[in-house]
Amino acid sequence: MGRIEKVSPFIVMEILEKAKELEKKGRDIVHMEIGEPDLPPSPRVLEKIEKVKKEANHYTPSLGIWELREEIAYYYWRKYRVYISPERILITTGTSGAFSLIFSALFEPGEGIVFTDPGYPCYKNFAQIYCLEPFTVQIDNSTNYELRSFHLEELKGYTEHYKGFLITSPSNPVGNIYSKSTLKELANYAEKEDLLFISDEIYHGLNYEKEVHTALEFTDKAIVVNGFSKYFCMPGFRLGWVIVPKKYVRPMQIIAQNLFISPPTLSQLVAIEALRDDTYLKKVRNTFKERRDYLYSELSKLFKIETPPEGAFYIWANIEKYSKNSLKFAKDLLEKAGVAVTPGVDFGENKTNLYIRFAYTASLDRLKEGVERIKRFLENY
Numbered sequence: 001m002g003r004i005e006k007v008s009p010f011i012v013m014e015i016l017e018k019a020k021e022l023e024k025k026g027r028d029i030v031h032m033e034i035g036e037p038d039l040p041p042s043p044r045v046l047e048k049i050e051k052v053k054k055e056a057n058h059y060t061p062s063l064g065i066w067e068l069r070e071e072i073a074y075y076y077w078r079k080y081r082v083y084i085s086p087e088r089i090l091i092t093t094g095t096s097g098a099f100s101l102i103f104s105a106l107f108e109p110g111e112g113i114v115f116t117d118p119g120y121p122c123y124k125n126f127a128q129i130y131c132l133e134p135f136t137v138q139i140d141n142s143t144n145y146e147l148r149s150f151h152l153e154e155l156k157g158y159t160e161h162y163k164g165f166l167i168t169s170p171s172n173p174v175g176n177i178y179s180k181s182t183l184k185e186l187a188n189y190a191e192k193e194d195l196l197f198i199s200d201e202i203y204h205g206l207n208y209e210k211e212v213h214t215a216l217e218f219t220d221k222a223i224v225v226n227g228f229s230k231y232f233c234m235p236g237f238r239l240g241w242v243i244v245p246k247k248y249v250r251p252m253q254i255i256a257q258n259l260f261i262s263p264p265t266l267s268q269l270v271a272i273e274a275l276r277d278d279t280y281l282k283k284v285r286n287t288f289k290e291r292r293d294y295l296y297s298e299l300s301k302l303f304k305i306e307t308p309p310e311g312a313f314y315i316w317a318n319i320e321k322y323s324k325n326s327l328k329f330a331k332d333l334l335e336k337a338g339v340a341v342t343p344g345v346d347f348g349e350n351k352t353n354l355y356i357r358f359a360y361t362a363s364l365d366r367l368k369e370g371v372e373r374i375k376r377f378l379e380n381y
Contacts (some may be wrong), residue, residue, distance in 0.1 A: 004036060005007040007069045010121060011346035015330060019340040021251075030370035033340040034365050035172060035313065035345075037233045039287060042280040044273035045234065049266065056266035058343050062257045064091025064241070072241055072339045073259070074089045075275050082216045089109040090242050090252055091263045095227040098242035100121070100259060103130040103183060106196060108268045112169025113164030113196075114155060116147050117348035118316075118355070120172045120200075135162055141306040145174045145316075146182045149189040164196025170203040170212065173347045173357040177210045179311040180217075187218035202240075203312040205231030205281060208289045210310045221245055230312070232274040233284060237267035288313050291360040291367060298371045299358065322381055337377040339370045 003232075012033055019029045040046070063069070069086040076082045092098040108112065108133035115123045119134040127134040137151045147167050155162070167186065169178035184198075190197035199222055215222035227240030231295035244252065256262075292309055299305060304316035323329040326343035333339050344355030360367060 010125075011327070013336065015340055015342060018331075019334060022334070022338070024095065024362075027338055030339045030373065032360070032370055033342045034359045034361065035230075035263070035359050036235050036361055037284075037313070038175055038286075038361050038363065039233045039284055041232065041234045041237075042274050042277040044277045044280070045270045048270040048273045053266060053268040056269055058265060059262045060265050060268060060277065062262050063253055065088070068268050068272055069241075069259075071272045073274050076214070076216065076243075082214060082219055084216065084243055085246070087325050088243055088246055088249060088288055090244065090249065090256065091244055091268060092240045092256070093260050093263050094238045095225050095240035096122070097125075097238075097256075097260060097263070098227070098240050099126050099242050100130075101242060101252045101255050102198060102225075103127060103132060103193055104259075105255045106223075106248060107132050107163055108218070109234040110216040110221050113198075114147075114152065114165035116145075116167065116174055117350040118145075118344065119348060120168060121346055121348070122164060130332045133162075136350075140350070144179075145171060145176045145307055146178050147186070148182060149185050152189060152195075154195075159294065162195075164198055165190075166198040166200065167260040168203075170207060172312055173314050173342070173344070173355075174307055174316040175309030175312045175314040177212055178308050180213050183213055183215055184218045187222065193196060193217060196223060196300060198225070201226045203230050206285060206288055206313060207294060207311040208285070212311060216243065219332050223248075228271055228274060229286065229298060231281065232271075233344070234267070234271070237271070238264055239271055288360065291364055294364060295358060295367055295371070296361050299374075302374065309356070313360050314346070315357060315360070317356055318354055319356055322378060324353055326356050330356055332381070333374070333377055337373040339373050339377070358375060 017144055031331045069089040072089050073084045073086045074342045076084045090240040105125050112133040113127055114134050114135045124134045139145050139147060149255045200215055201224055216224055225242040228234040228237055261331050296309055299315055299317055306316050319329055327345050329339050342357040344352035
């Protein structure tokens, strides 16, 4: 099988496309499938666009605008009390651009990288595209869906040649948050075993009761990815960042120069305002918390939810009492009830046929309508 043949489709996008087809035919669809915030960016971002759009017609440095890199460094000091030199921060074309740089600059073809199952499917596909060997570790509620060092140690019994591992916190699809003790444990294990510790923190800020920690609190050798698509409600701006040890900056810069030339100029010019608007970000968090509280309460009456959603904007629900085929269940729910959700099989092979993911990225009124449709659907399923 060829390299590209190993890349699996991103099922949530196929669900979205089917939902859009139904809408064109006049159907009303409640969208709980796509992990895209429906809220607008900060008003300060929108105001800044008008002021700087005439300046945005040129390339920037390949590593990004210095002022934005400085602002991100200051953001880490304000939020986590971690000092990061702006020189270690690379601005990227979304977090997908960040992963392209990581997988191409820090790994050689054939080297292994460890992901969790369930987990975000594009990680594994990125690895396949860049000729890496993906290894998956099955995680479940017994560790609150956290990757632990004993998982990595057990994996050594099967292979010795993986170079690093990747975690997401808050996670997609489960919505759990890695504890401070687990992050410290993973940081210590990575240093002891000389492994790359990659932490995807794109959902940071969308934490509701539990405190969220960056991996950089526990090791300055961590590779941390974040961006503006989720918490900052700027998915279409296609802007992210990656923080790396200084020795990796130059090789990643060379790759960035060739693959991307530079990140989007207009997006960089306005992103500083997004980082600064704490008042609006608090509103974003409170809005998603309200939705989380409602949807978790209602869905818990219909499905088994083993791990309470602590962050991001997802609920991972067990549908076993209704079906053992999450893909068919999701398609039926869309066709018969007009509710779009993501089947668990999009996120791996670890009993994912028994789960579906709900995204609370629609208004509270639409979520309420969706719940009523799901109730009627389940009565006859």
